Amino acid sequence: MSAPREAVERAWAEVDRRRDVLLEVSHRIFEHPELCFEERHAHDLLCDVLEREGLAPRRRAFGLDTAFAAEAGEGGPTVAVLCEYDALPDIGHACGHNVIAAAGLGAGLAAAALADELGGTVRILGTPAEEGGGGKVFMLRAGAFEGVDAAVMVHPADHDLPTMQTLAIRRVRATYHGRASHAAAAPHLGRNALDAAVLGYVNVAALRQHILPEERVHGVFTDGGGKPNIVPKRAEMEWYVRSPTSQGLDALTERVRECLLAGAAAAGCTVELELLEPAYAELRDDEELLESYRRHAAALGRELQDPSVVGGVVGSTDMGNVSQVVPSIHPMIAVAPPGVSIHTPEFAEHARGDAGDRAVIDGAKALVGTVLDRWCSGD
DSSP states (O other), X not given: OOOOHHHHHHHHHHHXXXXXXXXXXXXXHHHSOOOTTOOHHHHXXXXXXXXXXXXXXXXXXXXXXXXXXXXXXXXXXXXXXXXXXXXXXXXXXXTOHHXXXXXXHHHHHHHHHHHHHHTOEEEEEEOOOTTTTOHHHHHHHTTTXXXXXXXXXXXXXXXXXXXXXEOEEEEEEEEEEOBOOBTTTOGGGOBOHHHHHHHHHHHHHHHGGGSOTTOEEEEXXXXXXXXXXBOOSEEEEEEEEEESSHHHHHHHHHHHHHHHHHHHHHTTOEEEEEEEEEEEOOOOBOHXXXXXXXXXXXXXXOOOOOHHHHOOOEEOOTHHHHHTTSOEEOOEEEOSOTTOOSSSHHHHHHHTSHHHHHHHHHHHHHHHHHHHXXXXXXX
């Protein structure tokens, strides 16, 4: 059931009334990029706005210093509106999380203004560390989504899309241990941990020929020794392992594990393999919520495109974990011209530009319309 058009228009007017505040929030977060679990400026900025609006945000919530929660309304369906605000190393908000934060804030505040009248509840959640830290997973475990009937957010891209093609992901840290020795005087006494890591890397490179086309494995060396004249006694790598499903991820992780172990054995070294928490699950879209978002986006002049035609966005997100237990959507909103990929400096420019500003306002409106529809659909 759709919300009355008059109610949606009033909610959109609430977004427009806060336009200057929302854009200031987007710009200030963009100009102060903070990495995962370090988003103190963004956390305080968003909570301060919520307080000025008469809500009482719970700061440093769910055991995380940069998470927050605020709620308005009582009874009816509870819809969580999610804000992300962490940045990337070196390239800042090249994923446009400043837009996500401001659009989520705008949708949450507009919904809060109508919550009592329409008989619904909105929960505004600040979710840190999406870029690898898994803030939503820890919040999920801590009860942030208890009693939530639906969860919504919007993510920037180069097209308006119904969803992101997600891959379940797990991070693996491999630390190799060998024996140091003088590389010229007594190389025979050494056991080269860097060689072990390189052999493990080559093994994984060979594995890539024999995995599913949708699967991904990529890694970097984070420690390769100190000086060339010392046989490295320690080397370290970090890997991302991705598969379309969590079940496939488990199987692929085991194959990668065997590759890395073999490198250690070949070089006469040992290796510690650490599965870094948390793993991300694949995204499961709720069709009813998505159809609601699609309708409101179209009313704003944003027709959602078919990813198979225009090209989709492939990636991993901790929103996938939320979507496994709560009906959820994660649509993409255009802030850059077609072909400008997220996680690039060029994309960051658009996230702070006019198109990014339009996405903040349109995203907030499409999301709050979706919230109202869910309220009006009943329990």
